[in-house]
Amino acid sequence: MPENNSIHASEYALKRLNKRHMRERRFKMAGLGAIFVAVFALIWLMSSILGSGYKAFYTHSMTMDIELTESLLDPQKLREPDKLRKGNFRLIIQNSLYARFPDVTDRKARRELFDIVSSSGAPNLIRQMVYQNPDLVGQTLTIKVPTSDHVDQLLKGNIDRNVKEERRKVSDRQIAWVDELIASGEIKAGFNTCFFFCADSQDAELAGIMGAFIGSLMTLFITALIAIPIGIGAAIWLDEFAPRNKLVDFIEININNLAAVPSIIFGVLGLAIFINFFGMPRSAPIVGGLVLGLRALPTVIIATRATLMAVPQSIRDGALSVGASHIQAVFHHKLPQAGPGILTGSIIAMAQALGETAPLLMVGMVAYLTEIPDGVTDPATVLPVQIFIWAGNAERAWIEKTSAAIILLLLVLFLINGFAIWLRNKLEKRW
Amino acid sequence: MSKIDSEISKIKFTCKDVRVAYSGKEALHGINMAIDDRGVTAFIGPSGCGKSSFLRVFNRMNDTIAGCTVTGEVYMDGQDIYAPSLDPVLLRARVGMVFQKPNPFPKSIYDNVAYGPRIHGLASNKAELDHIVEKSLQRAGLWEEVKDRLKDSGTGLSGGQQQRLVIARAIAVSPEVILMDEPASALDPIATARLEELIEELSQKYCIVIVTHSMAQAARISQRTAFFHMGDLVEYGLTTNIFTNPADPRTQDYITGRTG
Ligand SMILES: Nc1ncnc2c1ncn2[C@@H]1O[C@H](COP(=O)(O)OP(=O)(O)OP(=O)(O)O)[C@@H](O)[C@H]1O
Numbered sequence: 001m002p003e004n005n006s007i008h009a010s011e012y013a014l015k016r017l018n019k020r021h022m023r024e025r026r027f028k029m030a031g032l033g034a035i036f037v038a039v040f041a042l043i044w045l046m047s048s049i050l051g052s053g054y055k056a057f058y059t060h061s062m063t064m065d066i067e068l069t070e071s072l073l074d075p076q077k078l079r080e081p082d083k084l085r086k087g088n089f090r091l092i093i094q095n096s097l098y099a100r101f102p103d104v105t106d107r108k109a110r111r112e113l114f115d116i117v118s119s120s121g122a123p124n125l126i127r128q129m130v131y132q133n134p135d136l137v138g139q140t141l142t143i144k145v146p147t148s149d150h151v152d153q154l155l156k157g158n159i160d161r162n163v164k165e166e167r168r169k170v171s172d173r174q175i176a177w178v179d180e181l182i183a184s185g186e187i188k189a190g191f192n193t194c195f196f197f198c199a200d201s202q203d204a205e206l207a208g209i210m211g212a213f214i215g216s217l218m219t220l221f222i223t224a225l226i227a228i229p230i231g232i233g234a235a236i237w238l239d240e241f242a243p244r245n246k247l248v249d250f251i252e253i254n255i256n257n258l259a260a261v262p263s264i265i266f267g268v269l270g271l272a273i274f275i276n277f278f279g280m281p282r283s284a285p286i287v288g289g290l291v292l293g294l295r296a297l298p299t300v301i302i303a304t305r306a307t308l309m310a311v312p313q314s315i316r317d318g319a320l321s322v323g324a325s326h327i328q329a330v331f332h333h334k335l336p337q338a339g340p341g342i343l344t345g346s347i348i349a350m351a352q353a354l355g356e357t358a359p360l361l362m363v364g365m366v367a368y369l370t371e372i373p374d375g376v377t378d379p380a381t382v383l384p385v386q387i388f389i390w391a392g393n394a395e396r397a398w399i400e401k402t403s404a405a406i407i408l409l410l411l412v413l414f415l416i417n418g419f420a421i422w423l424r425n426k427l428e429k430r431w
Numbered sequence: 432m433s434k435i436d437s438e439i440s441k442i443k444f445t446c447k448d449v450r451v452a453y454s455g456k457e458a459l460h461g462i463n464m465a466i467d468d469r470g471v472t473a474f475i476g477p478s479g480c481g482k483s484s485f486l487r488v489f490n491r492m493n494d495t496i497a498g499c500t501v502t503g504e505v506y507m508d509g510q511d512i513y514a515p516s517l518d519p520v521l522l523r524a525r526v527g528m529v530f531q532k533p534n535p536f537p538k539s540i541y542d543n544v545a546y547g548p549r550i551h552g553l554a555s556n557k558a559e560l561d562h563i564v565e566k567s568l569q570r571a572g573l574w575e576e577v578k579d580r581l582k583d584s585g586t587g588l589s590g591g592q593q594q595r596l597v598i599a600r601a602i603a604v605s606p607e608v609i610l611m612d613e614p615a616s617a618l619d620p621i622a623t624a625r626l627e628e629l630i631e632e633l634s635q636k637y638c639i640v641i642v643t644h645s646m647a648q649a650a651r652i653s654q655r656t657a658f659f660h661m662g663d664l665v666e667y668g669l670t671t672n673i674f675t676n677p678a679d680p681r682t683q684d685y686i687t688g689r690t691g
């Protein structure tokens with residue numbers, strides 16, 4: 001080092017410099033550590049959900065020869081769909097199974113045999129077919145019916161064969177039959193379409209996400225209808241047209257407070273106002289959507305205001321100086337500038353609403369429903385509430401359903417957020 | 432150089448006891464002044480003395496500032512521009528403004544200039560609008576540089592080009608007056624010289640009021656100069672008189688560089 005008399009080259013200064021660099025390194029390490037912990041937690045969460053959830057995307061079904069015995073279903077040969085529907089299809093399935101395993105004669109054993117297939121799913125499947133096409137009566141069909149959730153779980157390895165018989169859900173006999181059916185190719189694994197396209201059900205093997213998904217869409221539609229136009233309008237008014245006085249200040253402070261109010265409070269509010277006072281239907285997407293709309297409103301207002309305030313005042317002044325009216329200056333210049341930001345803010349608010357659970361429990365959207373809703377006044381539930389309902393079921397088969405529903409919800413959220421980012425990048429022309 | 436004889440020139444603005452206050456705090460304490468039609472009037476004075484505030488009185492831009500109040504009377508061609516019946520939106524079409532910092536719209540060069548004519552319905556078809564845009568850019572001395580890239584961003588131009596673009600934007604609506612707030616403050620000497628040429632040229636047709644910190648600039652381009660100090664109009668008269676023979680010691684100090 002050349003001779004240097006600067007005070008910044010003294011021993012003391014160099015020591016200080018060293019200390020400063022040390023501090024910087026420590027800070028970097030701490031930051032890196034924090035990121036590492038966060039990423040680790042995320043990977044753990046995702047792998048545990050994916051690990052148990054992927055099994056819900058396939059299921060086992062059994063190919064059976066089913067004789068639609070005329071003497072049992074339609075002794076009078078009327079072929080009337082409405083009468084046929086009431087037929088004993090359970091017995092038809094049972095007979096077919098007994099025919100497949102003629103050695104099984106004991107009552108208890110026969111009941112166990114029938115438990116291999118979905119006890120309500122299999123008969124209902126045929127019931128539906130016969131109802132739609134009465135001419136099938138008398139014929140023998142080869143069709144695939146869902147297995148019971150226990151068999152499905154056994155085949156997915158979730159039920160331990162080594163556990164004592166009385167402590168597991170499937171008996172030794174059932175295991176033997178299933179193994180035989182697997183070996184012969186009668187029971188096969190396949191894509192679980194029902195999980196995507198069925199509504200909820202009491203039986204795990206028949207329960208699907210569609211009802212909740214449609215419910216979520218309807219609820220979100222109402223939410224967007226309420227929160228986005230009102231929120232953007234309110235933000236524009238507050239930013240540009242509101243007089244500066246105590247009342248407006250008070251409103252502004254309370255909008256910020258409102259964003260921090262726990263969402264369950266909005267549920268209580270919705271219950272009191274929309275259901276008890278206005279007499280709207282319980283459990284309906286219209287009420288859920290209104291509640292979530294109110295919930296999302298402050299978020300949309302705050303996001304919109306933030307982007308509006310980020311637009312330089314000079315642009316508005318330029319417009320005013322050539323004789324644009326106030327409204328024109330805002331709508332021709334300020335809004336287009338703020339547009340991408342407003343859009344992203346609104347989409348993020350909708351994504352939040354999609355994940356909202358607590359306020360919907362308050363307005364009764366937690367009902368157990370086996371039908372896909374037809375309209376916004378029909379009883380419905382939403383994805384996160386469906387997860388909540390399924391997570392409360394004790395049986396093994398529901399665990400994978402719950403995880404799979406979480407995967408779907410996260411996927412939808414990722415898609416929405418990705419769409420928001422894509423849209424912003426696309427619209428944000430850098431002038 | 433075609434100096435207009437200010438003695439016979441018409442009066443454009445007459446101000447009587449104009450006061451501007453921000454949130455009750457007065458920034459201008461009763462200004463009485465008459466501004467000539469045609470030619471250039473320069474406002475000079477130390478920073479914070481109220482030049483910009485006073486300039487904004489003429490197109491009522493102070494109205495858009497929260498907490499700003501203007502009292503007194505201002506007449507434009509004998510008409511009270513603060514009368515309740517007068518629409519400030521129309522006033523601003525007649526009184527254009529160029530701001531201290533160039534503020535083109537984040538739109539194309541063409542749209543920047545075409546915006547004013549569009550909202551005022553000055554062109555009935557595309558060809559007419561094209562003509563207005565071309566003419567305005569030509570008068571602002573920018574046409575040659577941008578004629579091949581009218582679709583490009585206005586904010587992508589250099590500072591000096593942007594300043595000429597906003598001048599084109601202002602003259603595109605055919606105003607009677609152009610207010611300029613330190614238009615050359617961000618420009619290099621060459622761009623400043625071009626801008627001054629432009630102002631000179633525009634002053635044949637328009638009444639121009641310009642705020643400037645450059646004594647030399649005021650001396651070069653203006654016919655009349657007003658010196659402000661701490662919210663008061665200290666001295667106002669022919670530029671040649673103010674610079675050669677100031678009546679007030681404060682003016683003298685300022686133009687010789689002892690204050691400000
Ligand atoms: N928007 C505003 N809000 C509050 N006070 C303001 C505002 N604009 C100006 N003022 C005050 O009014 C006084 C005059 O300001 P003005 O901007 O008119 O000065 P100026 O002569 O243009 O100064 P400069 O040469 O630095 O631009 C100053 O004291 C300033 O603080």
Ligand SMILES: [Mg+2]
Pocket residue numbers: 482483484612
């Ligand atoms: Mg100023």
